[in-house]
Amino acid sequence: MTDSKTRRGPRSREAILQAASDLCGELGYAAVTMEAIAVRARVGKPTLYRWWPSKGAVFLDVVRDKIVEPAIELPDTGDIARDLRAWIRGFAGLFTDPHARQLLVGLLGAAQTDAELAAMLREKVQRPLQAGNRRRIAAAQAAGELPAMDPVLLEELLIGPPWYRLLVSGEPVTVEYADALVDAVLGRPPADGRLAGG
Template sequence: MPEATPRRTARSRDAILRAALDLCAEQGYATVTMEAIAARARVGKPTVYRWWPSKNAVFLDTLQESWAESVVPLPDTGDIITDLRNWLHRFVDTLNDPLLRPIIVGILGAAQHDPALKAAIRERFHVPFRAANQVRVIAAQEAGQLPRLAPELLEDSLVAPLWYRLLVSDEPFDHADADAILAHALHRNCGGPSPGERAWGVSDGS
């Protein structure tokens, strides 16, 4: 048997993650198995188990790599409203991505019955992104672009309606909805104009 090389190992790992991504989009999170992932990636099942102990672990890495490319922490262009708007648009695009959406829904559902998975999601996604976004909001406060408030409250006001639509109501959402959410959040948390007014540089889409 040929000895594994770093390049060959990387190719196998990429193939496994891609297989998991495609299978979840095709048949849903619940029905994907480690055997199916190995078969689609054209690797042996022991190869998959060598790197991941479970299907949830495979999907966690799949999601992390895709998420890191699409949802970056809040940028700093010097204009916090533009930064929030662009960040929220990217967040909406990620939740609506036909490949990522079933993984996001599936892994969050699985995490409700798996404390270790829930802790891993918090450690890999929630904590680092929350910390980075707080730094940006605090910088905007110090620059006089936002009033003093708990940064996490602003972030929660922005993403909670989207998570609700994704996981509970299954209502569609797009960039216009994101703009409306941002206008409302700024009004409620920052004492700005009522939603629909343009003084914040964002309208409610109406």
């Protein structure tokens, strides 16, 4: 591939992330190579490596830009029960979408034996989201709208079980499961809309 064919800038960044995402859907995470991403995105390999040190780093940006940021942020409408429900339903939607699921388990699987990728994932994706979520949870606790406990623990009671299903048990994370989970953490009795002791 000659340099004249090489595209640069934001358009090329988007083309690269799209190519990686598409290839993952077609071949599965494990079979995608940097070479294949470069060819599909019609950029030179040096361009690709100038921005991303590894395939894991490319997929980290795919997951962040295309999946996590649009779907997994705790909303703030002022109604915490409704916001938590929407938030965990977001996980359900993501974890049952075949393509998103493939990207997530591919990236998380690779991160288990790649400490550098795991650190990038925490730094670039998790930390920025966590800070806002935990502030929102702590504020709702201060207002007596959520059970008193470490806000980190409360966050993990809500997102731990869906991640467990995605990465360990393989059980589906349905909308019904998401709602039952939020009700349980809020201390609501099953199949009952009222807040108990809230």
